[in-house]
Amino acid sequence: MGQTKQSGIMRVPMSVFWAAFFVKQALGDYGMAHFSDQGKGKGKDYCIFYNPQWARLPQDLIKASRLQIYDLTGSVLCSASDVPEGGFPNSIPMVLRGNCTFYEKVRLAQINGARGILIVSKDRLTPPAGNRSQYEEIDIPVALLSYADMLDISKTFDKGREVAMYAPSEPVLDYNMVIIFLMAVGTVAVGGHWAGSRDIKKRYMKHKRDDSTEKQDEETVDVTPIMICVFVVMCCTMLVLLYFFYDHLVYVIIGTFCLASSVSLYSCLWPFVRRLPFGKCRIPENNLPYCHKRPQVRMLLLTVFCVGVSATWCVFRNEDQWAWVLQDALGIAFCLSMLKTIRLPTFKACTLLLVVLFVYDVFFVFITPLLTKSGESIMVEVAAGPINSSTHEKLPMVLKVPRLNSSPLALCDRPFSLLGFGDILVPGLLVAYCHRFDILMQTSRIYFVACTIGYGIGLLITFVALALMEMGQPALLYLVPCTLLTSLAVALWRKELPLFWTGSGFVPPPIVMAPINCTQTAGPSTKDEPLTNPEPQSPDATHQSEDPLPLPPLDEQVAQPEDKATKSE
Template identity: 45%
Template sequence: MGLLRPLGLLLLVLWPQIYADEGILHAVDENNSVSKDYCITYNSNWTTMPLTYKNETSYKLENRSSVDLCIKTDILTTGVKDKAVVVIIGKCSILDKAKIAQENGAKMLLVTNKDRLPRMAENKSGYENLTIPIAFVGYEDIMGMSQVFSSSINVTLYAPQSSLLDYSMLIIFLISVFTVALGGYWSGLSELEDLRPSSGFSEIRTQKQKDDNVTLTPLTVVLFFVVCCAMLLLLYYFYEWLVYVIIAVFCLASAMSLFNCLSALIYNIPYGQCRISCFSKSAEVRLLILAAFCIAVSVTWAVFRNEDRWIWILQDILGIAFCLNFIKTLKMPNFKACVILLGLLLVYDVFFVFITPFFTKNGESIMVEVAAGPSGNTEKNGENWLEVPGASIVTHEKLPVVIRVPRMEFSANKLCGGSTSILGFGDIIVPGLLVAYCRRFDVRTTSSSVYYISCTIAYAVGMVITFVVLIVMKRGQPALLYLVPCTLITSSAIALIRKEMKKFWNGGGYEIMEHVDNAVSEENATCGDQESQ
């Protein structure tokens, strides 16, 4: 348990990603009218895509994927005239390929790549006369067309417009706010348990809860920040091995978190309280059954983790339990520690997203590369992750540090495999620790939950702002960039208005209540001695 907790903390890393234009290649067999859609990527600054393939001109597909079209002699004019030509990516510029294809009468250029669908980010200056559509299409898709269609294939390109909002985004919002609010409230209940006198078995439970709780001091917060940076760099260089370590840690930590969450409910059920003894240890039957259930859920996820259709449900259940358990057990001693934690992780998030591209060879941020793994690029817009198409190079494994909800609309993104909206655990846990501190401060100072409610609302507002920026900018944004200011500013404003900033900053409410508790205990003890005399 003690080892899993610091390892579990490393799962809080946030994975922002990049934005790419996606579209659809609509292929039709002239002989039997069979049609099929394939994913493409393109540069919207180069090519304007229609919203539908209907009423659009289609062109016969000419598969020349054995050549890279870097010199004019790679193709014959009669072979590509008025056709959509497919070539391999090669070493020369994509715009040079398009220029040669257009000069030879081609109406469309499709560039295929055996590894993944890359981004087209070249400068088009000097190629203003290029008018033919240019797009990337998967090599496996081109090769697979021969099995689906006959030799005569007509193709056209289009990009259906995605709606600004999707129900999956609403579900992600509800899950995040619910988890933060419940985690903070549960932390407050734990604080009440610590304050309430107990005896017998209840005392044992309370002592166990105290032993499980961990207080993050400013020093441990700084150390945690350093470990996060080191772990991210290790993942950047050794992803194909460390990803399995993270998966194993997630399985253990999430099973234990689910057990802790459900056991809080099980204790209120008056059944299965008989105990089984073994090797001088005893445990309740209901807790043994619950432990077996939690292990079964975790193992099931591990076995079927790459199943796209339904495994997201188990991952979300385990993820919610994971976040709830951490918010409840990790205690911030004062607002100062909260500011240090949230501030450092905000700097961490922004640095590894926006600054590291200036140092990497391919111009991508380290977070993008870690999030994508060896299999290619991925895309995250704030808290909403959209996976960019990519064929596997080394491993299909992804880091299990997200809440997943399938998108519910048909679009190019869904066809390309990016049909899931995703929220990182860190976007829940990091602000959730501040919400939990506010709740415990309310309990200690009897301030009628004003800090807790205000901070929870501020978190919800921060999530809304993140979604709005996502929709307007259409670019990846670190969610903490909006969540941290919203929660910290709101909490500070409440403390200033109530003239409690000094206690709130230093955790003075805890010290005052501890003195009161000690005084009450001493008074009770004195009264008891007098009565006995």
């Protein structure tokens, strides 16, 4: 679902919670190390992770000092014997991480004339921390550089390389937020409208099975409270398993997404394809699996297309330049298909699902950093992919759009903005319920429009929180209150809360049949004068002259015409 970092304990006051968060955030910042050959202007930027409490870096590359690199990557610089003769005057040593604390390395470098230090790490980049007295003693910048970048630097530049370290400011908001907003709100609106209209049509209209055109009615699943509890337990279990066994389970998730997205894409495109006037001919008789019923040619072509799109994404999923377009298209199709299939029967069920997942999202984002050794949120680690993952694979269950700004920090921070499918599906189920209720109560779609607007406002609040806190956010923290409270307010305003809460509006009102007066004729008649051309009365007519009998349930009402038609045939 949503993403974020940092922490707090539920028993601790909120002020302590936020104070702990900002202290944690201040321990490390991303920066850039601009390498170039001596005397040459062109160079290349590499990501570094530094602690501003040791020493701050300038924001502009022009203001940064270009210093000579002293390559000491064969040493860890933990003792005086590791210091070369003459020290590091007016240069920045590049050493390996390990065997001693950051403070010991920095102190040796500083007392030997270094103007800074780059520590090469084979593990994930963590803040080079120390205590307060150590921060006061050291006045040179300390930064961590990845081992892979160190190897690239050795291949790209000569031995007389120079480096300038700086920390550019990053724009608070990026234009890709507009794209994510339009995709999310559009998916919720279209999916909720489609699901509601389809459900009403299935309830109140007679569908004839037409084998010649292969019209298929997909079954819907009504969600019960037990199913909600089981679903949340499964989400928690899967999230924890992914956190501990990410490198193994990530391929299971990728394979599941490929299968589910191809089926969902077919489900979304088939209503449009079957309107086409061509491709209705069937394939010849055969014994092939899934083809023995002789499906139409256009069905096979659509199946091949959907599987091809999913397979193309699977093969090129790590191509950051364009693969995200396919992932978003498949993800939107998956969300639309799920919104059509899963149905919440009452507002009570909607409230239960949204509140439980609200707690789930907040717990795994804000509370789990206190329970993990790294101090990172389980939700963030799983959604964005662990930095120390050997596979470097990412979970596909998110909409992703690359950042559109030109900040150099795009090399460091994750280059994509993400929005989880859960942040679309969970509120989308409530929007679909509101649309069904609108149609049945003939309310001019006021519930549907209000809930969709509430979702959009909640997403905007998420973006504002993202900008203010400069961190990922659990979107359900804002989406759930905005959608639930908006729907509840409309129901209270229209005085329809009992019907809206229990879903009673989905039961059609009883149809009262007027009694038939069988003795009424065009002219006067008496007991002795029989009617002209009297019509025989059936037993049903006798019953109709009395009080109407209660109608059978809706499903039986819809089924009766088909039964009679069958008998007449």
